Amino acid sequence: MEDYKYLFKVVLIGNAGVGKTCLVRRFTQGLFPPGQGATIGVDFMISTVEIDGVKVKLQIWDTAGQERFRSITQSYYRSANALILVYDISCQPSFDCLPQWINEMDMYASTKVITYLVGNKSDRVNQREIPAHIAERFAQQQDMRFLETSAKEADNVKRLFLEIAKELTQQARDNEICSQYSSASDLGATDTSPVGNFSCCKGF
Numbered sequence: 128m129e130d131y132k133y134l135f136k137v138v139l140i141g142n143a144g145v146g147k148t149c150l151v152r153r154f155t156q157g158l159f160p161p162g163q164g165a166t167i168g169v170d171f172m173i174s175t176v177e178i179d180g181v182k183v184k185l186q187i188w189d190t191a192g193q194e195r196f197r198s199i200t201q202s203y204y205r206s207a208n209a210l211i212l213v214y215d216i217s218c219q220p221s222f223d224c225l226p227q228w229i230n231e232m233d234m235y236a237s238t239k240v241i242t243y244l245v246g247n248k249s250d251r252v253n254q255r256e257i258p259a260h261i262a263e264r265f266a267q268q269q270d271m272r273f274l275e276t277s278a279k280e281a282d283n284v285k286r287l288f289l290e291i292a293k294e295l296t297q298q299a300r301d302n303e304i305c306s307q308y309s310s311a312s313d314l315g316a317t318d319t320s321p322v323g324n325f326s327c328c329k330g331f
């Protein structure tokens with residue numbers, strides 16, 4: 128049997144060509160693959176990380192950005208524990224489309240999901256079209272965490288996935304403590320639990 132305590136599902140979304148596949152490959156394989164073709168439908172990779180001595184498995188779903196796959200990719204939102212919405216800092220249209228993606232998240236994702244806005248290709252300093260402070264303000268307005276990354280230069284990629292794993296692990300632990308507390312003290316109320324969407328976690 129595999130040795131891990133929690134399993135979390137992380138889903139990447141965003142326009143075609145922003146670098147979702149490269150971010151996943153960089154994190155899971157340490158590679159920046161040349162000539163990466165467009166994703167067809169969805170793809171997934173697994174990575175196991177250690178958070179405060181606990182093994183956490185991340186199931187990372189890489190969705191196709193192309194419009195024609197939208198109905199397939201939408202079905203992956205619902206069970207996501209974390210959603211990473213990616214745009215390309217050197218491509219204004221990929222930023223302009225964010226409200227449409229957020230609309231999809233509101234429609235299809237769980238209300239408990241944690242959400243990150245990620246500006247990828249931060250290495251393209253001379254081609255930058257979206258200043259970081261504009262994106263950061265937008266993320267704050269949408270109640271999303273914000274990071275700029277470069278899959279090419281391996282900048283902030285590990286940090287992104289580890290932050291997510293850490294936050295989800297903390298939520299899962301809080302949930303365990305709360306459910307132990309509520310059964311022990313006979314409070315009887317299920318709504319003492321701050322999170323309720325960890326059905327995919329081992330041990331729940």
Ligand SMILES: Nc1nc2c(ncn2[C@@H]2O[C@H](COP(=O)(O)OP(=O)(O)OP(=O)(O)O)[C@@H](O)[C@H]2O)c(=O)[nH]1
Pocket residue numbers: 141142143144145146147148149150160161162163164165166167190191192193247248249250251276277278279280
């Ligand atoms: N300069 C630079 N290029 C990048 C970076 N990440 C990805 N790219 C390039 O951007 C292009 C698209 O990358 P993908 O990872 O295939 O993009 P995607 O978002 O998965 O695209 P779809 O699968 O069509 O949704 C490729 O040519 C990559 O080499 C980055 O951090 N910096």
